Each structure stands twice: as C-alpha cells, then as structure tokens.
Amino acid sequence: MDSAGRDSGNRRAIDEIIRTELGTDAAERFLPLVRPSVGFSARTDSFESDSLIGGLPRTDESFEWPHYRGQPMVLLAQVDCRRAAHLLGKDWTLPGSGHLLFFHDDDFAAEFSFDLGDDGCRVLHVAAGSGGPREGDGPALPALPLEACALPSVPTLADTEADRAVGGDVMALINLAEALSTLLPAPRHRLLGWCDSWDTPRPTGHRPLLQLEAEAGTAWGEVVNVSFWIRDEDLRAGDLRNVRRSYEVA
Structure with a gap:
C-alpha cells in the first residue's frame, strides 16, 4: 500500500475512535479540529x-x-x-x-x-x-x-477548542488521548x-x-x-x- 493509502486508512481509524469515545454530538464538533x-x-x-x-x-x-x-x-x-x-x-x-x-x-x-x-x-x-x-x-x-x-494531530486538555467541543468533559479528553495513543504517537x-x-x-x-x-x-x-x-x-x-x-x- 502506498503512503496515501496508509494515511487515509489511518485517518478513518482515528475518526472511528473519536466517534466511539465522544459520542455523535461531541464527535461532530471535535472531528473538524483534527x-x-x-x-x-x-x-x-x-x-x-x-x-x-x-x-x-x-x-x-x-x-x-x-x-x-x-x-x-x-x-x-x-x-x-x-x-x-x-x-x-x-x-x-x-x-x-x-x-x-x-x-x-x-x-x-x-x-x-x-x-x-x-x-x-x-x-x-x-x-x-x-x-x-x-x-x-x-x-x-x-x-x-x-x-x-x-x-494527524488532535488538540489536548490545554486547548480551549477541545474543551468546548466536549462541553468541558475532562475525562472524555483523557480517555480519548489514551485510545488514540497507538495511532497518534507524540x-x-x-x-x-x-x-x-x-x-x-x-x-x-x-x-x-x-x-x-x-x-x-x-x-x-x-x-x-x-x-x-x-x-x-x-x-x-x-x-x-x-x-x-x-x-x-x-
């Protein structure tokens, strides 16, 4: 698989994790921040x-x-x-x-x-x-x-955009970071x-x-x-x- 294929597959997996961890409404606000x-x-x-x-x-x-x-x-x-x-x-x-x-x-x-x-x-x-x-x-x-x-890069607890996207749910961002850690190493x-x-x-x-x-x-x-x-x-x-x-x- 070429790099474009790997990148698109990786992004689909990231989007799926975000939807699973945050739920529909918060995910729709968070996904544009990636x-x-x-x-x-x-x-x-x-x-x-x-x-x-x-x-x-x-x-x-x-x-x-x-x-x-x-x-x-x-x-x-x-x-x-x-x-x-x-x-x-x-x-x-x-x-x-x-x-x-x-x-x-x-x-x-x-x-x-x-x-x-x-x-x-x-x-x-x-x-x-x-x-x-x-x-x-x-x-x-x-x-x-x-x-x-x-x-790809996602915002963290330190970013106000992430906090607004999840409605101030700190644990949701912590759990999301953990779930994404294997796909998005720092x-x-x-x-x-x-x-x-x-x-x-x-x-x-x-x-x-x-x-x-x-x-x-x-x-x-x-x-x-x-x-x-x-x-x-x-x-x-x-x-x-x-x-x-x-x-x-x-």
Whole structure:
C-alpha cells in the first residue's frame, strides 16, 4: 500500500475512535479540529534528509544572514518544503520547494511580546536550486537529520477548542488521548498540527508552525523546547513576517 493509502486508512481509524469515545454530538464538533501535520524523529545514523536540526543552510550569494542587535542569529532548524508538500498535499500552503529556515537570537535574550512582535526569531524561505552549504555566516549547531512522516494531530486538555467541543468533559479528553495513543504517537518534533506541550505559552490567534525538543548535542542551554507560531491567515497566504516564538526553560 502506498503512503496515501496508509494515511487515509489511518485517518478513518482515528475518526472511528473519536466517534466511539465522544459520542455523535461531541464527535461532530471535535472531528473538524483534527489537523494534518508532519512528525519528525531525529536520526543519529547515516540517514540522509534535507530537513535538519542545525546544520548549514543551502543558500546562494544573495542570501543575507539575519541578525539580532548586530549579532548573527542561530539557525535552529531547516525544513524541506518539497517533502512537506508531498506528505501534506493540499494542506501545505507554504512553498512547495526550497527550504524554510528557522532562526533565533543566540542567547534567547530577546524581549518579546506575543502582541507586539518578536524580533528574536526569523523564519525565511530559500528557493530550490540554491547553492551549497555556506560557512562563516552565523553560529552553526551540529546537523541532526530528521525523518518525516504524515501524522494527524488532535488538540489536548490545554486547548480551549477541545474543551468546548466536549462541553468541558475532562475525562472524555483523557480517555480519548489514551485510545488514540497507538495511532497518534507524540513526535519529538512537529510541523503544523497542535501544540504538544501543555506548558508552552500560546500566542493568542496563532497556531504552531514548528515545534522542536532539545536533542543531545543540539541543546540550547536551559531551554528544553522551542516553537514557532503563525496566524491562520498568514499560513494561508504564505506570509512568514509575523511569526512568533515561544519556548520552555527547564
């Protein structure tokens, strides 16, 4: 069976569990909340991938490395848009080729406001066909390849949308999460979908674009996870200028 067949079969099984656990009315409210996403797992062997934590970006000579207060930012991750488009199909509204580059200020020292903006992060798209990896632009984290798979995402107790869908029935959400756990394992890293961490501050009016957990060799001091957030209308329009960042400290 090809990947499309597996994905459609998996989604049918997910929908069936949601209807069984929540009942007809609540399920009809909850099912539209299931979001497509890409789950990533880090590989430490010889696995090859164009989606990476860290590494050197593939850019051309015209690329301008972003800076924060005069210092080059850190390339936290890069996502292969072609692979994302293949896995998500019509649900992928960002460029279908090239890479998304996710930058942050070196020390996570930027003062940010979810309402007024976040100058301590930047998400940039670089076109396909760019040149090879560049050195000397900014701090480079060790490259850690990411293996990608299509993985639907459901909201949790931390999301008000889920609470409204089940009418405040906390046990229903707990039981649903348990019933779905084998079909929807929580990835360490996720593109799109819902926020996987209950403790991550959520920018109002935004949804996760990319979520990353610290990995051995790519740790960010006391920061244990970093997420980049985007508004629905910006995601539909492919506008990366208003991305917000959130993170957790151990």
